[in-house]
Amino acid sequence: MKVLFACGGTAGHINPALAVATELRQRVPECRILFVGNPDAMEATLVPRAGFDFAPFRSLGIQRRLTWRNIRYNCQSVCLLLTARRRAGRLLREFAPDVVFGTGSYISAPILLEAARQGIPCMTHEANALPGVSNRMVAKKVDRFLLAVPEAEKRLPPRGDYIVTGNPVRPEVLAADREAARARLGVAPGQICLLSFGGSLGAQTVNEAVADLMAWHVPEGRLHHIHATGRYGVELLPRLLQEKGVAYQNNPNLDIREYIHDMPDCLAASDLVIARAGAMTLAELTAVGRASVLIPSPNVAENHQYHNAMVLADHHAAVVIEEKDLTGEMLVKTVKELTEDPGRLRRLGRAAAELGVPNACRNITEELLKLYQSRKK
Numbered sequence: 034m035k036v037l038f039a040c041g042g043t044a045g046h047i048n049p050a051l052a053v054a055t056e057l058r059q060r061v062p063e064c065r066i067l068f069v070g071n072p073d074a075m076e077a078t079l080v081p082r083a084g085f086d087f088a089p090f091r092s093l094g095i096q097r098r099l100t101w102r103n104i105r106y107n108c109q110s111v112c113l114l115l116t117a118r119r120r121a122g123r124l125l126r127e128f129a130p131d132v133v134f135g136t137g138s139y140i141s142a143p144i145l146l147e148a149a150r151q152g153i154p155c156m157t158h159e160a161n162a163l164p165g166v167s168n169r170m171v172a173k174k175v176d177r178f179l180l181a182v183p184e185a186e187k188r189l190p191p192r193g194d195y196i197v198t199g200n201p202v203r204p205e206v207l208a209a210d211r212e213a214a215r216a217r218l219g220v221a222p223g224q225i226c227l228l229s230f231g232g233s234l235g236a237q238t239v240n241e242a243v244a245d246l247m248a249w250h251v252p253e254g255r256l257h258h259i260h261a262t263g264r265y266g267v268e269l270l271p272r273l274l275q276e277k278g279v280a281y282q283n284n285p286n287l288d289i290r291e292y293i294h295d296m297p298d299c300l301a302a303s304d305l306v307i308a309r310a311g312a313m314t315l316a317e318l319t320a321v322g323r324a325s326v327l328i329p330s331p332n333v334a335e336n337h338q339y340h341n342a343m344v345l346a347d348h349h350a351a352v353v354i355e356e357k358d359l360t361g362e363m364l365v366k367t368v369k370e371l372t373e374d375p376g377r378l379r380r381l382g383r384a385a386a387e388l389g390v391p392n393a394c395r396n397i398t399e400e401l402l403k404l405y406q407s408r409k410k
Contacts, residue, residue, distance in 0.1 A: 034064045034405060037130035037148075039090075039141040041070030044079075045160055045312050046138040049397075051083050052201035053134065053158075056398040067128055070140050090124060090140060121147035132405050135171070136160065142167035149174040154404045158397060159185050160200050160312035163340040177404055179397060181312060182388075184344050198397045199390025200316035207320060207391055209301035218302050219285060220257045225372050227258045228299050229307035232330065233292060235263015236309075238356055239328060243307070244273035245361025246368060251279050251287065256372065259288040259299050267291050304378060305371055307364070310342035310353075316393070318351075322386030324378045325351045326367055328359055350384035 036057065040050040047070070054066050070076030072089035080087040121144045125133075133148040133155040135141030141157065148155040149171070156177035159168045162184045172178060172190045180186060181200040189195070220226045229246075231239035243260055250256045262270045270289065274281045281287050293299055300306070300321050308314050310329040318325050327345065329338035345351035352367055371378055390396070 034061055035128065035130045035132075036064060036066050036401070036405075037125070037128055037133045037144070038066065038068045038085075038135075039070075039133060039144040040068070040136040040138055041074050041076040041140040042138040044075065046136045046141075047076045047079050048203075048313060049158060049160060049201045050134065050136050051079065051085070052203065052394045053397050053401065054085055055083070056394050057401065060398065060402070067130070069124065069144060076140075088124065088128075090120065090144070118143060118147055122151070125151060125153060131408060132156070132401060134158070134401060135167075135175075137165045137168040139167055142170050145171045145175055149176075154408045156401065156404055158198070159189075160316075161185065161337045161341055162344050163335055163337040164189050165334060165337070176407075177400055179400060181316070181393075182344055184340075196400060198400065199393030200312055201394035201397065202316050202320040202389075202391060203297065205297040206300060206317050209297040209321075211301045214298035214301040217298060218257075218259065218288065220302055224257050224286075225255065225305065226303045227256050227305050227307070227368065227372075228260075228303035229258070230261035230263070230293055230309075231266075231328070232263055232309055232311075235261075235266035235269075236328075236330070236356075237265065237269065238359055239307075240266040240270045241273065242359050242361045242364040244270055244277060244279075246364050247274060247281065247287065248277040248279050248361075249365045249369070251281070251284065254286055257286050257288070259290075259293070259303070261290050261293045264291060305368070307368075310338040310345075312341055315341055315345065316390075319345070319385045319389035320391050322382045322389060324371065324381035324385065326364070326371070327351050327353045328356055329353070331356050345385065345388065348384055348388055350381060350388055352381075 038050045038054055040046045057064055066085050068080040068085050068087045069090045125148060133153055135145045135157040137157060137159055145155050145157060155175045157168055157171055157175050158179040160181045162182050164185050179196050179198045183197050186195045229243055240262055306323050306325040310327045327342040329342045342353045346353045
């Protein structure tokens with residue numbers, strides 16, 4: 034059995050494919066797996082690090098904002114697109130996969146379309162509530178189309194056989210022990226643990242609002258707060274806290290970092306999470322049943338994080354604050370109301386858990402194996 038995974042561009046496209054590939058390798062050890070992605074993007078590092086073979090396939094997305102730099106970038110994208118079918122065909126002939134799996138990135142569309150043209154069984158997975166352009170392009174060509182949430186089907190061409198599988202969640206997230214995590218992180222018994230992060234780069238607006246939040250709760254000592262500033266917030270947040278007179282250094286109730294490397298433990302220890310609304314973040318929040326305040330990033334394609342967040346909000350599983358409305362005062366008010374009402378926190382968490390699909394990775398892998406078996410018949 035040989036499976037080709039076409040994904041790349043963002044961690045949200047790469048990590049689900051890596052999770053499925055890992056599950057597949059455990060279930061079918063003799064399976065040959067090849068990942069295809071952009072040699073200059075993060076997949077070129079993440080895939081080999083996870084122990085899988087990687088083949089370069091140069092492709093670029095389209096920048097929607099009109100600037101001279103983006104015009105040059107888009108011209109390069111078009112040139113690559115014009116040769117994509119030929120390059121995809123050569124790649125597929127050389128590897129001869131039994132199944133091709135895509136995750137909706139600009140890498141996956143040309144490879145899935147060529148696989149369909151050659152009659153190779155192919156499938157794709159859409160992680161977001163608002164499907165991306167690439168997945169909309171292949172919707173009627175692939176043999177199976179998997180969805181993370183049923184709401185996505187409303188925004189896709191009708192085909193009648195969309196399959197809802199959920200989004201893959203790391204096993205470490207599901208296995209983390211709450212009490213052990215709280216003890217390791219220094220959360221006092223009975224203390225509310227607040228976890229906040231705004232992405233690996235960090236978001237200035239989020240860090241500014243979090244500074245106001247810390248200025249409110251640190252003097253009282255009620256909350257244990259773990260916050261990731263992101264790369265661009267490493268210097269910003271301490272400066273803001275100093276200006277506000279917040280005693281943040283050596284404070285046992287504050288854990289400020291650039292990045293959270295132990296997310297499974299931090300999620301397990303938390304009672305309330307403040308975060309963006311990327312598909313993988315929401316998959317983990319719902320898998321562990323955690324109450325959240327979601328601040329969708331407006332700097333993403335077609336504002337898809339807003340649509341992700343509204344799936345939870347519509348099921349009373351999260352509070353959503355759009356970035357254009359975010360202020361420190363609003364965040365303080367929201368967190369104060371939630372942390373002073375444990376019953377509401379529990380209700381939000383239970384509603385989130387009802388949306389969670391802890392077995393999503395297994396579901397997706399089983400659909401892939403079914404597609405493979407259908408070829409063998």
